[in-house]
């Protein structure tokens with residue numbers, strides 16, 4: 362992670378402005394609920410569970426659910442059903458981005474509802490929001506029911522969590538209690554949390570059956586975090602250290618530090634961490650990590666954007682116009698702060714990130730797809746497809762990469778009975794592709810239609826959504 366990002370990550374939860382959040386609900390689409398039946402005929406289904414492509418099949422969707430799947434001719438299609446010709450096309454489950462930000466708590470800006478169209482147009486029908494607060498959670502609940510009712514075109518927010526740091530271990534535990542009372546689905550921890558507070562957070566969260574996910578604190582080893590019950594490591598936090606032959610010494614130098622002092626020590630050590638990458642050490646660690654069940658959300662696309670952020674002229678990117686103007690300003694400021702030193706570190710980090718993911722995957726460590734959208738250079742929705750390609754470049758098969766954005770998140774979030782694959786009874790969150798994604802992962806971008814809780818959005822609808830997104834003005 363680049364230096365300014367570390368600072369950003371380290372910031373504490375600020376109370377969200379309720380007035381701004383309520384104002385944002387004016388952005389709810391006024392579309393009519395659509396409970397008609399839709400039949401996708403003669404389509405090939407990518408069975409992410411079974412691991413193969415089956416078909417041709419006819420898939421009948423009714424009331425937002427997959428009502429039946431069968432050989433063409435074997436499924437009775439109601440006369441009133443809308444028909445979609447699936448011949449030569451491929452149906453995959455709606456994609457999930459496991460690391461996004463829908464709220465701007467630090468900068469006190471309104472929520473990132475401008476990004477909804479970008480997710481949906483890219484087939485991202487579910488997201489895990491990584492940082493909210495009590496007021497934001499109320500808004501998430503309204504978004505969820507509006508999506509289910511067909512009133513809002515947005516990805517379903519599958520989970521949202523509250524970041525806890527605390528001024529003392531006791532205060533950290535109280536922060537967990539407050540997050541539970543606010544209805545958080547998980548507790549998020551950041552890199553700057555002192556290990557004493559972190560242990561108090563884990564203990565309190567365990568007593569409330571709340572998952573703890575996020576960054577592994579910079580003074581804790583990845584294996585310790587995994588063995589202590591932190592369910593994810595995001596952005597490969599502490600994985601670089603765990604793959605260094607000097608991990609012991611590096612972490613020793615961080616003991617007793619917290620907050621800014623800890624982050625600046627970690628920053629100053631980063632070149633050394635990358636320089637001492639050791640494949641054998643990494644392999645041994647990954648083997649041990651695989652037995653813990655901890656899941657990695659490497660957000661490779663974030664590291665990738667890092668390596669060219671300095672030179673990238675976002676104004677030339679056709680997606681730039683889709684960002685809300687205040688977000689464009691944020692990206693521009695970020696790029697202006699990006700130093701040559703940041704770029705040098707990013708170039709060192711990038712190949713190592715790939716090698717770590719590859720080693721972890723070979724060792725059987727579970728991996729989920731996430732992007733950290735909308736970090737500068739990381740375009741919501743679009744970035745998930747880039748992440749899938751980067752996972753394939755790190756050794757996952759296209760099917761495994763698809764699973765990392767469908768079935769694995771569903772299992773992780775305990776919603777496998779309603780999400781994560783194309784199966785009867787599940788929510789009709791689906792993506793219809795013009796080409797086979799198991800042959801070439803880039804084909805996930807060849808989107809013919811998206812179905813959101815049973816609501817069909819054809820290519821022309823998706824293009825219209827994006828055009829409308831480009832018209833969003835300053836909040």
Ligand SMILES: [Zn+2]
Pocket residue numbers: 460461462491733
């Ligand atoms: Zn994040």
